[in-house]
Amino acid sequence: MRRSIVVALALLALSLLFVGGPSLLFSPTTDEIAPEEQEETPELVAMEDSESEFWKYLSPQEQFQERSPLNVIVRGDTDDILYAMTEESDGEWEEIEEVEEEYEGNETPIANETPVGNGTFLEEESRHATGIEWGEAHGTTRYFWVDPGAGEDGYWTTESGQLEEGDYYGQRYHIRLYESPNGDDQWVAMQAHTEHFDWFTLRHRVDGVEAAQTKVEQDFMDHTRIDVEEDVRRIYLGNTNSSDSDGWATVVDLTGMILLPIGVGLAAKRRTGANSASAGQQTDPQHVSERTPEAIDDRLTDVDRRRIAAAYDRLEAGHLILVFTILALLLGVRLAGVALERNVGFLTPHMIAALLYPVIGLGIPIATYLIAGTLRSRLDAAVVASGSLAVAIWLDYGLLGVDSLPVDVVVQRMLVVIALGLIAAGAAKRATRDTRVNDMLLAGAAMWVVVLGGTLLGYF
Structure with missing residues (x-):
């Protein structure tokens, strides 16, 4: 029970740090004005x-x-x-x-x-x-x-x-x-x-x-x-x-203009962002040298080196597989939706949503459960899964160019990040020594279903 509380607190802190914090700091319209009636x-x-x-x-x-x-x-x-x-x-x-x-x-x-x-x-x-x-x-x-x-x-x-x-x-x-x-x-x-x-x-x-x-x-x-x-x-x-x-x-x-009878040939002007400023920037060689691996290693204490070695020893192949799986599933849905919209004309928007939403609603938690089941530590599995989902969410917004989020979206994302972390923690080997079904797995699955189901029904 004590370990479950530690995992839950760690997930809450991680969701605040990687989802709530950046949203509140960098989203100019996070606190939307309530409409008057x-x-x-x-x-x-x-x-x-x-x-x-x-x-x-x-x-x-x-x-x-x-x-x-x-x-x-x-x-x-x-x-x-x-x-x-x-x-x-x-x-x-x-x-x-x-x-x-x-x-x-x-x-x-x-x-x-x-x-x-x-x-x-x-x-x-x-x-x-x-x-x-x-x-x-x-x-x-x-x-x-x-x-x-x-x-x-x-x-x-x-x-x-x-x-x-x-x-x-x-x-x-x-x-x-x-x-x-x-x-x-x-x-x-x-x-x-x-x-x-x-x-x-x-x-x-x-x-x-x-x-x-x-x-x-x-x-x-x-x-x-x-x-x-x-x-x-x-x-x-x-x-x-x-x-x-x-x-x-x-x-x-446009009053007084007659546009319909004539096909007007116009030059379509393409406006692109200016990238020349960044291309011309130069970096101070002294600053580069201060960021080299040798310079960083010189500043590490013995305690720091022991902690890095311990973290390296805990690293498993499953951690990397879990990271890339979550990233691929979430970003793959975004790219697949756009690709189907552009190239498969007979599919309506509702059809595309019906095809791809199960990848998020079911595919992400199921894949997380299966991969996390190969990991030893509950805390490691929880942090990797929730952190990967948080990173995938921000990469998705980055691809879209979205820089503002309303409060309800921020809260919903924090809840799904916590839920996925609990599912991963509940699937880890140390959590399933006695039984495959435990409190963290049940809590994570229930939170995932309630948050996504409540969102689709309009409660969130």
Whole structure:
């Protein structure tokens, strides 16, 4: 029993050190602002020469919850706006069969199909004119409050369409688009954000809105028919009570432009990160010499050398196998999800999740149990398993470029790290001398099931 307590405390300390600590120190939005809910209709936003008004947030329910701040508004005909965002760079389009589905009311075809002429649809072959491959997206419904004006009542509406750039199972830029209730008002409101797919929760996690707003803004600024000084500006909406929004929305004016009849050939500008600064850095030779193995060895005391020798003697091949197995399983799911999404078109997002999630939910704990069963020490098995999972989690976030985590995600990751460590400790040889089933194994398995199951059911 005393050894079990020691293992549990060690795992708690390790999870705090390698998961909780870095998250709290380096995640700028770890303490997300709780959304406010209003019962009455709040102040609405109106555009120039427009009768209709709209609320400056989106909501997950038909209630005034300040959750997703609107950050892009484009003035102009809806078809022109969509064409500007999805047309092919060289103006060459491949004709396909006429689409039979008719769009009624305020529904507008979004994605890689553009209406021309008498209703025939053309499908784009490559990227669109401004350099970003905006394609049709799937995502959870968000509600938008609009007031048509002219004595009509306001109402909640769902998105007219969704666009994305990136990978569904990796990280992507995601845009929801909402049309004006009056065709003559000529505006489309957008909510753009960056998000990544969380394999432990099977849902997308929003990382922020500022980077996505800048990307959409730059995308329109790259269009050769847009005068940056005249047609692009920012207005202050004050919707700062969510994510990293600064309250400013981009307004792009396409009114007066006729984009549909002409395939506009534009040069797609690729923006890459600047790496030249780091390439030119030089290292002080004196500092290099101070970090050589000989210099480090000279500073070790006899006690340090004995401790290193003891740790080396405890090292088993199973430790390394366990490390690489956990890393391979978690990172392999991320890479496999992206690969299937890109290359296997008949698989829906739900199918891919059904194929790969068992690797995390069942594969990681089972593999840990089997490999840890070859190790002697309970503490060693626990530390190696939980430490490997923590490293795999941070490598995964590093591949995605995620630098901010909400508190609930941090806590959930700490719990799964502790749970896997307990499973490994309970499987070690010294823990199974009397029976294969022991308190640490049961506690770890129960925690793993409760945390993952509770997450999928929405309790965490």
